[in-house]
Amino acid sequence: CPLPVLLLTYCISICMHPLFFPLLFILDTSRNVKASPETAEIFFQKLRNKCEFTILVTLKQTHLNSGVILSIHHLDHRYLELESSGHRNEIRLHYRSGSHRSHTEVFPYILADDKWHRLSLAISASHLILHVDCNKIYERVVEKPFMDLPLGTTFWLGQRNTAHGYFKGIMQDVQLLVCFLPSFSCPTCNDFHGLVQKIMELQDILAKTSAKLSQAEQRMNKLDQCYCERTCTMKGTTYREFESWTDGCKNCTCMNGTVQCEALVCPLADCPLNSALTYVDGKCCKECQSVCVFEGRTYFEGQRETVYSGSGDCVLFECKDHKMQRIPKGICPALSCPESQQIPLSHSCCKVCKGHDFCTEGHNCMEHSVCRNLEDRAVCSCRDGFRALREDNAYCEDIDECAEGRHYCRENTMCVNTPGSFMCVCKTGYIRIDDYSCTEHDECVTNQHNCDENALCFNTVGGHNCVCKPGYTGNGTICKAFCKDGCRNGGACIASNVCACPQGFTGPSCETDIDECSDGFVQCDSRANCINLPGWYHCECRDGYHDNGMFSPSGESCEDIDECGTGRHSCANDTVCFNLDGGYDCRCPHGKNCTGDCIHEGKIKHNGQIWVLENDRCSVCSCQNGYVMCRRMVCDCQNPTVDLFCCPECDPRLSSQCLHQSGEFSYNSGDSWIQNCQQCRCLQGEVDCWPLPCPEVDCEFSMLPENECCPRCVSDPCQADTIRNDITKTCLDETNVVRFTGSSWIKHGTECTLCQCKNGHVCCSVDPQCLQEL
Missing domain, CATH: 2.10.25 (Laminin)
Incomplete structure (x- = not known):
């Protein structure tokens, strides 16, 4: 069922008049909820190259289901896909960044709980906010999504394609809001407000710092006239000098900034009639409390006692107002132990099982004292290394074994x-x-010293000394190489007047850019020209070629432009356009009759013929006017004859088993495997994949190398994929204009050389998008 007209909302200051999808009740897997190509293209025209958009959806997802909420993808490239995994209880956002890399943001959250939820995912450039049920759950800084959607991109709702990612449950009010500001380009409003907020915070910090400095100057001027009192801090409380206080069973005093404590001496007390000394909760010394005398024994106020009649009935008494008064014994809970394991208590008519935990019912054991259970009551006991300050062990002090x-x-x-x-x-x-x-021991001989590797170690009695080697400066513990003229362009001084230059630079101080093009270090493809850049180079497609979107560094992704087919030729009407590799030719129709046949692997292929490689059934080749072109098979899941070996995602018959992405074998429900830096698992016919966990990278600059799954730290910011932006660091461009970190500009005198300020470093590269538009 094709989707109705896709939702799109324009806004100048606010988004208005949203349209809604109808309620969709989807549980089965025999469905095809996909936008028609015409409708999808209308929507994509409004979404392309946008910096801000919001996904809104109200849903009720079946318990343990892992499915796609919406997916915008082209072939294997997921430009924007939102899915919810009930197997791992997390929400995932898949997208592509401007570097053409795939990214996945994982948000741990239980969405598949068979309950209604309102989900909102807002992206503003590199700022992402996730709301669930009107509560902000996550806020992150991410790579800016790349929304230059190619033709042929598809839009799916509730599934990734006809065979995978089935969402099971109910969805309604699905909206994808795009705010279009025709007079502005990125940075977005969110970026601008963030910058303004940061500047305001810096101004506030500056004002507060100036005020503190002014106050400090005033205090310093009066310092000679002031008496500096030394205070003490204990358990979060500050005490003045000579101030005393009670801490448990200790008297403490602040003396010259040091807390000194000694055991508390309890005063002698003479209690009045009908009272006696006993411990009170929260106090160290005994206090007079009213008592009752019952059958020759003394009981304190609130203390209980049981008496059993001749018939065995239990009667409960409690000391109140100097008299033992009978009180209701209450209903005793049922015990799960045999009668032989039941223990009577002196303060309750209810028995307990042997091993009963009295400590959980409350105790008066203080710090450094632990509660221990006896057969019929709880008692306090000092921890190892502590001793009691009173006979009930409720208060304990540390034993100073050294003193x-x-x-x-x-x-x-x-x-x-x-x-x-x-x-x-x-x-x-x-x-x-x-x-x-x-x-x-001799620390120098045993290499157990703290001298720098560029320092000399000299052993002494009870220690050692470190002295930096000639050509290095420091205190011996830290020695840094000294380069008289410094190291430029990110170079590092590694020895006396020796700079280690980053890739692309040379010279004693790394001051010279290596021209990789003229020095012969680079061999670009025959269809590309070498363009030198500061510290780097680029292979740019020659006239008559354009990049196919893979942007190979050596220019291998440059492909011929069919000027004849695209109408970009200048042949007259009486000639016939004939496309050539890197150009075209205008030939007379009365010339030689050319068949356009091809020879491939020693066999003749006719012009226009299409065939499958013998050793690779998933690659398709064709002969076009003498040229052989091969590519991987495009998986069209709408085609009933699609090869499931090459396109396992198109298999609609998966039930309890799952087909591996290679198509070579199947997995049973519960099996796990790793594929393309993702951990995958088959559960009842559903394949759920999530990013492999990577160690945390704690550095200013990091990059993700090709064919690797986890980022690495790099010292060169221009090689970095991710940078922790610091707006206080600026750059000077080629025209001496100050640029803020994170800002980008077109290099003066070029059309497609894009430069960016990365934490005080100028990094330039050719913009692939610009090359496509030339």
Whole structure:
């Protein structure tokens, strides 16, 4: 069923008049929810090269289903695809960036829970915000999506194609909003507001810093007249000098910025009649509390006691207002243990099972004290390395094994007290033998020093000295090579007056750009010319050729332009245009009769003939006017005779098994495999793939090398795919104009050389999109 007219909303200041998809109830896999080519192209014309768009959808996804919400793709290139995985409980966004690389953003979230959700994914240049049910779930900085959609791009709803990515559930109100600002280009409004906000923050920081400096100057001028009081901080509270306070069972005092504590001495108390001393929760010393006397025993206020009658009935009493009063015993919970394992309690008519956890019912054990269960009650016990400050072990203090001589540290060590224990630290210049012993050693000989690799180590008694080698500067621990004239263009000084130059530069200070074109370092394809760039080069297609979209560095992706077929020739009406490799020819119709046949692998192929390679059934070749052109088979899942060996994604008969992407074998439900930097799994006929986890890259510049799955750190910002932008770093372009980081411009005197400021570095390259438009 082709989609109705696709949703598109223009806006100048706000988006208005959105249209809606009808409610779609989709559970089966025999469907084809795809926009017609005409409708899709109308929509793509509005979406191409846009910097801002928003996906809105209301959905209810079946539990454990992994399916595509919407997909905009061309062949194997997913330009914009949003999917929800119920197997891994995550939302994924697949897209392509301006570097023609595929990217996947993963958002852990349970969307496939058979409940209604409102999903919103907004992209503004490199700024992404994900809302679910009107709550902002994620906000990220991503690579700017590349929305230069080629002809033949398809739009699918609820599936990736006719065989894969089936969404199961209900979708309605699917919208893709595109805000079109004809008088502006990127950076977007979001980028502009972000820049304004950053400048405002910097201005605020500057104002606050100026105010603090002014206050500091005033204080410094009065410093000689001031008495600097040293304070102490303990458990988040600041105390003034000589101030005292109580911490548990200790009296503490702030003395010269150091907290000094000693055991609390409890005062002697004389309790009035009908009261006695006992511990109160939260206090260290005993206090007078009212008591009851019952059958010769003393009970404190609130304390309970059980009495059993002659018939075995339990009666519960509680001390209230100096009298033991009978109270309801309540309903006892059923026990899961035999009667032989049931234990009676003195304060409750309800029995408990042996091994009952009394600690979970509440205790008064403080810091450094742990609650331990006895048979019929809970008690406090000091942790190892601590001792009790009162008889019930509720308060405990650390034992200073070092001060009390209760340690095992031997000679050449220093005892250091730690909470609950101690440690023996080797003196400077000594090496550890075991936990308690150390011996002297020569750090220089054993290579256990902290000298820089470009420093000399000199052993001393109990230590060593480091001195930088000639040609290096530093304190010996850190020595840096010194280059008198410095190193330019990203070069690094690696030895005395020796610069290691980055690729593309040479000279004592890396000041000279290597002309790879004239020096013969580069061999461009015969269909391309070598164009030198600062630090790099580019193979640009010659006249009569254009790039096929793969943008090979050596120009191998340059292909002939059919001037005759495209009408880009100048032949007169009385001649016939004949296309040539890199040009065309105008020939008289009365000339030699040419068949245009081809010879391929020693066999004659007729002009216009199409065949499949014998050793590669997935490649199709054709003979056109004497030229053989081969390409991979295009998978048209609408064609009932499509070869499922080459196009496994078109197999509509998958049920509990899944076909591997190569088409050579199948997987059973639950099997896992790795394919194209993705971890894939087959579950009940559904193939769910997610990006392989990569180690975190914590650096300013990183890149993703070809044929690798994880990014690497690089020192050259011009080679980087990802940069942490710092707007305080600027660049000077070739005309001495200041450029902010992240900004780009066309190099003066060129048409397609695009330069960008990357954290203070100028990086230039040829814009492939510009080349296509020439």
